[in-house]
Amino acid sequence: MEPLHIAILGAGTVGNVLGNKWIYVGHKIAFGVKDPESERVQSLRKDLGEHVFIGSPAQALARADIVLLAVPGSVVRELIAEHAQHLDHKIIIDATNQLVKGQTEATKQWQATGALNSLSTLQAYVPHAQVYRAFNSYSWETFADPTYQGVQADLFYCGPEGEKQAIVEQLISEIGLNPVKLGDLDQIEVVDNILRLWATIALFQDKGRGNIALKVLTR
Numbered sequence: 001m002e003p004l005h006i007a008i009l010g011a012g013t014v015g016n017v018l019g020n021k022w023i024y025v026g027h028k029i030a031f032g033v034k035d036p037e038s039e040r041v042q043s044l045r046k047d048l049g050e051h052v053f054i055g056s057p058a059q060a061l062a063r064a065d066i067v068l069l070a071v072p073g074s075v076v077r078e079l080i081a082e083h084a085q086h087l088d089h090k091i092i093i094d095a096t097n098q099l100v101k102g103q104t105e106a107t108k109q110w111q112a113t114g115a116l117n118s119l120s121t122l123q124a125y126v127p128h129a130q131v132y133r134a135f136n137s138y139s140w141e142t143f144a145d146p147t148y149q150g151v152q153a154d155l156f157y158c159g160p161e162g163e164k165q166a167i168v169e170q171l172i173s174e175i176g177l178n179p180v181k182l183g184d185l186d187q188i189e190v191v192d193n194i195l196r197l198w199a200t201i202a203l204f205q206d207k208g209r210g211n212i213a214l215k216v217l218t219r
């Protein structure tokens with residue numbers, strides 16, 4: 001299998017968990033971070049080894065055909081606007097949510113008044129990118145360990161049909177999740193409603209961030 005070249009913008013919890021699993025299966029990962037010289041990044045570099053690239057978002061994007069957005073929702077617009085030229089025509093997987101970190105969990109209610117996703121920003125700045133909405137509806141604990149009493153959790157996602165879809169499904173499977181496509185991007189609110197459902201059970205009913213994931217039963 002040819003390795004995929006993936007830029008991960010944001011080397012926080014989500015970027016790290018997904019990036020590490022993709023590194024493990026042999027993909028070439030380039031992390032794009034805010035400050036490549038920060039202490040946190042130095043320690044990440046030590047953990048990952050010299051073969052994993054960590055640099056500025058522009059440097060990471062120059063090395064990849066696929067991009068995972070894993071930054072706080074509040075910086076998505078600025079980041080996309082700044083790097084639009086290097087993001088357009090790529091496959092973009094948007095894992096970001098327009099939420100303040102920890103606020104939903106702490107207050108046990110939704111603070112988001114508008115959309116959770118950044119689709120309108122992506123469509124405005126990178127109209128030729130192939131955008132997929134995935135990895136936004138569970139917590140990182142599920143990405144780290146996606147098996148529940150022997151059952152593989154489903155990951156609900158949406159985005160365009162075609163060969164790029166197969167790549168996105170491969171990346172979801174490599175995390176250990178079963179991909180379930182809910183449709184094209186017109187179904188993005190349905191994907192985001194999975195997050196609302198997940199949070200209602202996991203966070204608002206105190207079942208635990210890592211203890212809840214969903215599975216479609218069929219017969």
Ligand SMILES: NC(=O)c1ccc[n+]([C@@H]2O[C@H](COP(=O)([O-])OP(=O)(O)OC[C@H]3O[C@@H](n4cnc5c(N)ncnc54)[C@H](OP(=O)(O)O)[C@@H]3O)[C@@H](O)[C@H]2O)c1
Nearest residue numbers: 010011012013014033034070071072073096097136139140
């Ligand atoms: N946490 C979860 O379980 C979870 C699950 C699904 C989806 N999400 C979504 O995924 C996104 C990331 O969540 P997270 O929990 O991984 O957040 P996090 O741990 O706070 O990590 C965010 C990362 O983005 C970096 N960053 C901030 N501004 C940046 C910029 N302009 N350029 C490059 N990197 C930048 C931060 O760097 P600094 O530390 O240097 O500021 C940090 O490393 C959020 O939108 C969140 O809603 C989170």
